[in-house]
Amino acid sequence: MDASEIMVTLGGLALAAFVLWYFFFSARQTAAAVSTSSGVQEVAVTVKGGYSPDIIEVERGKPVQISFxxxxxxxxxxxxxMPDFSIRRELPAFKTTMVELLPQQAGKFEFTCGMGMxxxxxxxx
Structure with a gap:
């Protein structure tokens, strides 16, 4: 193996390590929903290359309104x-889409884009 092959191999390993860190170990944004006077928990999420925040904390048994x-x-x-809540919504570009749900059980429930990425x-x- 000559020097250029070693450099390419090291560069590839470094890139693979970065991708693993980014998707599995980097810090995630967490936001707690804010309760309104009517008891609805509200949170705003921006969708741009991912969800921001990507972790939303809410209380069980209270209605939740998420604006994407x-x-x-x-x-x-x-x-x-949002398969656990049987929710499937189209998100038009540069518009806000409201999603309302009522979580009855405690736990962690995943949501994804249509491709799962x-x-x-x-x-x-």
Whole structure:
């Protein structure tokens, strides 16, 4: 193996390590829903290459209203799936889509884009 092959191999390993760190070990944004005077828990999520915040904390037994603002035209983010709540919504580009649900059980519930590449979770306490 000559020097250029060693450099390419090391570069590939470094890139693979970065991808693993980014998707599995990097810090995630967490947001607790804010309760309104009517008892509805509200939170706003921006969709742009991912969900921000990507972890939403809510209380069990209280209605939740999540507003998803899609700030891009990437086809991956045009659909939202929340299978545990039987929710499937189209997210039009540069518009806000409201999702309402009533979590009855505590736990962690995943939500994804239609392709399963963008991921977030709803943590019910």
């Amino acid at each position: 603002y899609r700030d891009e035209e990437n086809s991956c983010s045009e659909e939202l799936l 963008l991921r977030g979770s709803l943590v019910v306490k």
